[in-house]
Amino acid sequence: MNALFFGTLVLYFFAVVLQFAGTVFKKETVTRWAWRLFLAALAAHTVFLAARGVAARRLPLSNQFEFSAAFSWGISLLLLIVRTRFHGDWLTAAALPMSFLVLSYAALQPREITELMPALRSSWFAFHIGSAVFSYAAFILAGCAGVRYLSMHKKPDADELRLRQMDYMGYRLIALGFLLLTVTILTGAIWAEQAWSSFWTWDPKEVWALITWIIYAVYLHLRLRAGHSGVKMAWFAVVAVPVVLFTFAGVNTLMPGLHSYG
């Protein structure tokens, strides 16, 4: 299992290196190889998560290692969907390193398989944590779309339609992340009522999920009601990413609470 995990990490690493080299030196053959390596990494990643789930006899989402590994997988899966379904090949250069970095963070966490504690044995477990994985992944990819937009928009030969696509894709990813974060918060509230007797306890993780939700609600209002787009919203999507990362990792590390499961 460890070999599979570190093999996946190495595949991502080489995919990132090739993608970087291909982008800097404008060599399409190299970036094509980067994509192939990425697909191999994603396949290995999927096998690893499935094997971990089988070994643990539960969804592999119960501690910081498993959540981080699934989060990285979520980024990769969404990247695959955006690239193949929505012609978002421009997203690869920014998103690939994020998959690698999040999986590297997972590598720093304790990896042993532990029995699911009674508080986590609930039918809400899959909905609550599964939606969180894809919500965070969508926000990270939206930040990546913002980075790509900001790196492209000043170029004299920038394709206006492509820029609009990046801008719009950033918004769509945030809309998806926002819907999923809402599902995370609401299923968490129902679960909390079942487990702790209260829908809301102002636990640090809950509070930071709410803060993240508010930040993206502001983004969506600025975009949909005030009509902002382009550079301003790209910056917004990029600046919001650290908040997502803090909600994901910072809260568990710095603010122990009811969500501290290791």
Add this chain to the structure above:
Amino acid sequence: MRFGILLLALIAVCSVVGSVIPQGREVAYYAQTYRAAHGVILLLGLHRVFSSWYFIALLALLCLNLTLCSLTRVRALLHCGDAVERVARLPNEARLTDAGADRLRAYMRTLRCREEALGGVTVWHKNAVGRWGTFLTHLSILLTVLLGAAALYLPTVADKTCLPGEALTMPDGAAVAVERFSIEDETGRLDYASVLRVTLPDGRESKPTRVSVNHPMSFGAYKIYQQTYGTAGSVTVTNLDTGGSDAFTLTEPAFLSADGRSGVWYEALYPGYIKDPSGNVTLITNTTGSYPDPVYQVQVASDGVYTPTLAFPGDSVRVNGLEFTFNDPVEYPGLRIKKTPTVVNALLIAAFALMTVGLYLTFFMQPVLVRQDADGYAVGGPKPEGLRMELALLLRERKEEETT
């Protein structure tokens, strides 16, 4: 909208403060931790942000804002008229070649849009229900805040421990009897579970019901949660002269004696111990689950002389005609007993569902409205930018294909 964003920003700032400064501690904690700044913290109520007047005022203003947003939106929905007819009257925003027109038509069919001919133009449309998305979202957030506050403040909650075989009586006369409690299931896996029977003040009685973590029991207005657990000492005292005996369950230090001078002073029960080769015993102070090797820490008192000793289940001590037998410990549950109007919870969960539907309609079921005639096309609807971009990309790809 600006006011709404300002309110959201202020709520976020308060939430950051409330998560950084530990909430609800003793005043001494803040004085010790924050030293000079603790006066400001206490003055501004930063140690109880989420129940402070200004936070509640922000939530009240947010509710007002959401009410106005909902009303504005429902009015717009009711007076929007026929969107298809409106789109049919739009001027073209881009020209189409014959091939482009075919491509557009094919694309709208792949989107499964309905095709309607109106006065010489074709209108493609779908997802009319998506117009309701933002209204439902704002309404459901309003309901969530209001019902959430009701669900938070209306219930009465009591945390109680109860030994198996005993019952708790609530202020309204309801009784909660603990029939059994176990810490581990039959496979040895941790699974705190009580079997409870509830009797309501009107005499209605529940069946024996298993309550475990994540699986509370509801009966009448009561909802009972498996919250914590404890382990108590168990000692049987036998009078050696008469042969009579009494069993005691000990949840706290106690002196078991007939004359007040001789007997056993129970101090504590430990989960286990480690014995080194020289026979010294080190007590284990905490464990998760059942105690693997329970040890009683006691003092045996004989005519006022106390002798500290350790006792294990099965051990006996004789003092002045009494025999104290240490039994296996008794495990007991800590229950959270909540009395709540159940309709509030049901309505709150309905508001959650409405919010999810509202957001889905807002983001993923936006109305598609495209007008097409022999010369060109136009995109209508409340949020046309995405479709406009998709069509522009599609038609550009078509041009590129034609060029190559």
